[in-house]
Amino acid sequence: MSNSTEVDFRFLSEPDIIKAGATDMARCIDVMEDQFKLLSLGDYRMSGKNKNSHGAFMDFPESSPFPNMPVAGPDRRFMAMCSYLGGSYNMCGLKWYGSNVNNREKGLPRSILTLMLNDPDTGAPLALMSANLISSYRTAAVPAVGVRYLARKDVHTVGIIGPGVMNKTTLRSFLMERPDIETVKVKGRGHRSLESYVDYVHQNFPSIKNVVIVDTEEEAIRDSDLVSVATNENGGIETYPRVKREWVKPGAFICAPSDLYADREPFIEGEWKCVTDLYPMYEDWRDEIGRFDVCGTLGNEWVDMVDYGMLPRERVVDLGDIVRGVDPGRTSEDDIYFFSIGGINTEDVSWGTTIYRKAVEMGLGQELKLWDAPALA
Template sequence: MKGHSDVTSTKIEFLYLSEPDMIRAGVTNMAECVDTMSEMLGLFAAGDYRMAGVDNNSHGAMMTFPTEATFPGMPVDGPDRRFMAMPAYLGGDFQTAGCKWYGSNVENKKRGLPRSILTFTLNDKDTGAPLAYMSANLLSAYRTGAIPGVGARYLAREDAKVVGIVGPGVMNRTSLESFLAVRPGIDTVKIFGRGEKSKTSFAAWVREEFPQITTLEMVDRMEDAVRESDIVSIAVPSDMGSENYPTVREGWLKPGAFLCCSAHLAVDEVVVQQARHVADARSIYQAWAGELPAPAHETVGLWGMHLVDRVRDGRMRPEQFEDLGEIIQGKTPGRQNDDEIFIYSVGGMPVEDVAWATKVYRNAVRDGIGTTLKLWDEPTLA
């Protein structure tokens, strides 16, 4: 297999996969990505993984810049101005390690570039040799979007038909795609956004990509997107502090609703008490919260951080903070009746990239996609 070295040779080659190569190898196959993320979350809950940090649950290492110039040429801080490395290992049928590396700068959009530009290196778990070096913007977007689909597979009503979209951006595009992969009966999408341009663009994309959507509504209030929706997906970045987070009010969620949040969220207390609360991976929020001042939710507004705070201060019993991987494994039940309301937190973690990168890499090897590059025939230093 390309990228592997063996005991009889010191030569190391690896596969380079451009973005077009990644598309040919199936990086945008959402149904397969949802299956892969389901498998990954089960392994994660079982503990068959490693990430950075002393407890192996760190999101990665981030490098930021000062607010004022201190040396010639050094960048200064700004919106999404950072570099980050996100390493992980995943066991099971994957047995690979890898690292996503990216630089981010909101000013990129003025150049016609994505805010973040991502690459991924997949490595042999034993030698550390590179197996592949790949474009990772689509890799990251699809693995992120697939996690909501895994949640919908186990927690949303099987007869779900109506999806409410709050925040018509890239994250909700892939989320909607994953919902349709697991709940093909969806026929109605309601869209709420802060700007008409984003709503119109999202609606045009839905019409073009999903002809099965027979009803498409652009609404003027978040409440209208939430009410009467079987699945609600909120992905709206906001300023620090719960007073700035999008808030779901009492009476908005219908019985049986599945609320998926990939960004900041606040919820009325009555709704908190009505719902079951499930995270994609409970331990990542617990580890993250340990690095933040309490209450962690006021700094990082993910719903899983709010659940950590509630357990720590006694407002919630630990068993009420549920883990999707344990539901996948059958350790705890998924949906038990049609009226259960679920609030599902999506945080993202490097093992997701390793899982999907491994699948796409194996597809590329199988189908002869990509360019083989050589690291060396013999290492100069060994």
């Protein structure tokens, strides 16, 4: 081990991480699968009292006497998500971002993200990197891991609810796992986003024969083998996408990285199977903000149902346990799976570490000096 007090770290821009493979979806899916194994083993740490917190959240008031203070708006917030991930990664990381829907009017993404990676022993920074693509690709790769283990093999039709960036990359990941997809049904609210999605599919996935814009969630869900619900709702439960029992095809796999209002009875009766990315994270959300009692993400809903005695805890399974073979997963072609995706910083750390190490190998980025020797030690 070096006794040098010099500390440098690497800055990686978005072009740098693209060169290092940040958009390699197939590789990202494999990395997500690997980090789910580590979650199942317990080789990770997150923040909060129970070490499973999603992150620290800061928003703004409806009004303020201070002229420079931002005020509340749709998805206007800052968030810090930190974790340690073991295994071959052995890395600490912090994803930090600000979000504002009105960014789009300025030609900017809704959220602007950076990722800091730190040595888990000394705490010294190793990399500061652009993280919009890191986050986008890991978010899309997670449902693909679910598809790998839980979707039927004969997948031909996908229902898309929310034709935004998240469901563009998610469709790409679905095709990595189930290349026989022929039909995509897409439900959205804005003409521009729907047209953009249709153009995206035609330009990028020539194997897809039919791209159909539908008017209702029911049309998107009925007869679909896979469904992805990824919307940005700010108007309360009445605006959430809805899933009703009679709409869902036997054998379907439905993933939801956003708020969703689904019938409760099929979960209670065991007809619909419950899978989470990390159940203890939803428990931490409950402990931090109180019982949910209204629909949010599916994982939040299931925690409430378990707490109220409506749903046995053992019927909610973490994907990592399925990946490791602790839980058998699909046992029948007609099993219907719902996958709740809350987003975990270990996903950013695993993919960010993979890209950072490749960038070092390729000599990408800029070396920045923290100090040659600390002024205070």
